[in-house]
Amino acid sequence: AETLLAVRKARQAIRDCPGGEILWTHPFRTFSIILGGNFPFPGHMGYYFAKFSIYAQYGSTCLSSIVFSDGTPLFWLADADAIKVVTTERLIFQKDVEAYETLNIYGPNMVGTEGSDWKRHRGVAKPAFNEANNAYVWTETIRIVNQWFDQIDSNAKEETTGGALVNLVTDLTQITLLVISSAGFGRKTSLSEDSKTEPPPGHTVAFRPAVLSAIDHLFVKILTPNWIYDLSEFIFIPFMSKALKDTRESFDALRRHMLDVISQARAWVASGKVEKMDAALLRNLVEANMSQESDYKSLTDEELLSNTFTFLLAGHETSAHTLSYAITLLALYPEIQQKVFEEAFKLWPNGVPEVAQSSAYKESMPQLEYATATFHETLRLFPPVSRLGKPVHTDTTLKARRFIPEPSGKFSSVPKSEEFEVTIPVGSAVLIDVFAVQRNPLHWGVDADEFKPEHFIDTETYRWPRDAFLAFSGGARSCIGQRFAVTESTCILASLVRRYEILVPDDVKHLSFEKQKDILLDTTPRVTLTPNNARVVLRKRV
Numbered sequence: 001a002e003t004l005l006a007v008r009k010a011r012q013a014i015r016d017c018p019g020g021e022i023l024w025t026h027p028f029r030t031f032s033i034i035l036g037g038n039f040p041f042p043g044h045m046g047y048y049f050a051k052f053s054i055y056a057q058y059g060s061t062c063l064s065s066i067v068f069s070d071g072t073p074l075f076w077l078a079d080a081d082a083i084k085v086v087t088t089e090r091l092i093f094q095k096d097v098e099a100y101e102t103l104n105i106y107g108p109n110m111v112g113t114e115g116s117d118w119k120r121h122r123g124v125a126k127p128a129f130n131e132a133n134n135a136y137v138w139t140e141t142i143r144i145v146n147q148w149f150d151q152i153d154s155n156a157k158e159e160t161t162g163g164a165l166v167n168l169v170t171d172l173t174q175i176t177l178l179v180i181s182s183a184g185f186g187r188k189t190s191l192s193e194d195s196k197t198e199p200p201p202g203h204t205v206a207f208r209p210a211v212l213s214a215i216d217h218l219f220v221k222i223l224t225p226n227w228i229y230d231l232s233e234f235i236f237i238p239f240m241s242k243a244l245k246d247t248r249e250s251f252d253a254l255r256r257h258m259l260d261v262i263s264q265a266r267a268w269v270a271s272g273k274v275e276k277m278d279a280a281l282l283r284n285l286v287e288a289n290m291s292q293e294s295d296y297k298s299l300t301d302e303e304l305l306s307n308t309f310t311f312l313l314a315g316h317e318t319s320a321h322t323l324s325y326a327i328t329l330l331a332l333y334p335e336i337q338q339k340v341f342e343e344a345f346k347l348w349p350n351g352v353p354e355v356a357q358s359s360a361y362k363e364s365m366p367q368l369e370y371a372t373a374t375f376h377e378t379l380r381l382f383p384p385v386s387r388l389g390k391p392v393h394t395d396t397t398l399k400a401r402r403f404i405p406e407p408s409g410k411f412s413s414v415p416k417s418e419e420f421e422v423t424i425p426v427g428s429a430v431l432i433d434v435f436a437v438q439r440n441p442l443h444w445g446v447d448a449d450e451f452k453p454e455h456f457i458d459t460e461t462y463r464w465p466r467d468a469f470l471a472f473s474g475g476a477r478s479c480i481g482q483r484f485a486v487t488e489s490t491c492i493l494a495s496l497v498r499r500y501e502i503l504v505p506d507d508v509k510h511l512s513f514e515k516q517k518d519i520l521l522d523t524t525p526r527v528t529l530t531p532n533n534a535r536v537v538l539r540k541r542v
């Protein structure tokens with residue numbers, strides 16, 4: 001009866017906003033993550049891959065719904081102006097810290113905190129994300145892609161197709177993890193060294209398998225309430241204890257590796273040998289941990305460890321998945337690949353350099369406008385973080401747009417629209433629908449669903465809609481690593497295309513274009529949007 005009353009009250013609260021459907025699962029809670037793309041079903045609000053279609057159906061850039069379990073009014077936003085207000089008004093629309101609780105595996109960290117705690121975490125790390133670090137990201141990426149190319153070339157010799165078949169998620173996860181480990185944490189290893197599985201002294205597993213195993217088990221960890229996880233340490237829970245024990249062991253193994261990196265850095269800081277630490281991020285985190293001076297710039301041991309894990313995770317998985325989609329798209333769209341190639345050829349007429357000077361970043365990035373646009377366009381169509389929830393802390397209003405139907409009663413593909421006001425009561429939640437706003441035809445035009453890097457290239461008559469690009473979120477809580485990711489990814493895309501032709505694999509070549517896309521871009525929503533089957537053939541250019 002209480003639930004029904006809450007739902008009735010919510011109906012009142014959402015009365016001036018189209019939609020009004022009941023959500024049987026809360027989009028930010030465990031059950032929704034388990035169900036992923038399978039429920040709600042296509043055609044209903046909350047369907048994971050609906051993109052802009054439900055907004056088009058209702059003719060509005062803001063839709064209302066009610067979460068059945070607790071009667072929360074939930075407003076879905078695919079409107080750049082309304083979202084800008086949400087990301088700017090931080091006292092009204094706060095971070096959904098409850099949704100991030102299970103991610104605080106090693107303690108509090110920047111992603112899962114709010115208010116003054118969050119400011120302290122961010123204040124410590126922020127100075128490390130500067131242009132000098134971006135230059136370092138560039139030189140490290142060049143070093144690592146060259147090692148990747150050697151590996152691809154030696155695999156190609158064993159292939160008969162004239163190229164190497166590459167499983168993109170596996171390779172790019174390794175590469176992006178090497179880049180963040182080095183440029184963020186000063187752990188500078190080679191691809192072949194990193195591929196060794198023998199554990200170093202004092203460890204049960206090597207570094208990379210430890211990170212990968214922890215990430216594999218992250219899903220179990222997120223899906224298990226903390227009290228069950230803690231209980232499993234003391235009593236046997238049928239069907240669960242084994243998985244939870246494996247999860248615990250994975251996180252323990254990674255903890256030991258992170259402590260190694262941290263204690264090395266502590267020793268350098270203590271002995272004044274900070275010049276040994278190219279990685280400003282780790283230096284800042286460790287210095288804050290060792291600082292006795294101000295509370296504002298300090299981190300506890302737990303916070304240091306937890307931020308190290310957060311940066312290792314956030315700093316590679318999103319980039320690896322986006323690059324996997326981007327490279328697959330380049331195989332599917334050879335004419336776009338040709339444009340990336342021409343730009344990269346101009347920059348590197350003699351091929352990708354084996355070593356980059358520290359000035360290379362500043363000189364190269366402005367010349368790779370099309371490669372950067374290709375990366376952004378991939379993020380627009382496949383945003384790794386595709387929904388962001390914000391609980392509402394004060395009564396407020398937001399302006400959205402309602403479509404005006406044509407005389408036939410239907411909406412055109414880029415409909416005429418008018419502004420309307422939505423009342424948002426305290427206790428409700430808003431959802432930044434990244435998938436939908438990035439395909440909203442009012443912002444991106446009639447070809448909003450098509451892969452066209454030109455969406456991100458300004459011309460005399462077109463300025464791309466900055467506020468409608470939310471893949472890195474927006475405002476003060478947007479991604480701290482945005483420039484890091486764009487630098488690394490542009491470098492990887494341009495250098496890969498400069499050296500190889502990217503082709504659709506033989507086993508799908510004979511299928512229709514639509515079928516090829518369905519297979520190669522098949523996706524599952526996990527912690528981030530994950531490509532299931534992204535693979536291409538790489539054939540060295542002559």
Ligand code: HEM
Nearest residue numbers: 110111314315318319385471472473477479480481484485
């Ligand atoms: C394509 C790559 C990336 C994408 C799409 C991405 C996306 C995002 C998004 C959407 C958020 C906001 C999350 C929220 O509000 O809940 C975020 C936050 C964050 N990202 Fe990224 N990210 C990427 C790469 C990186 C990299 C390379 C790093 C580190 C080197 C990083 C570190 C972080 C951190 C620490 C936060 C939390 C910031 C805060 O709460 O103040 N990310 N990212």
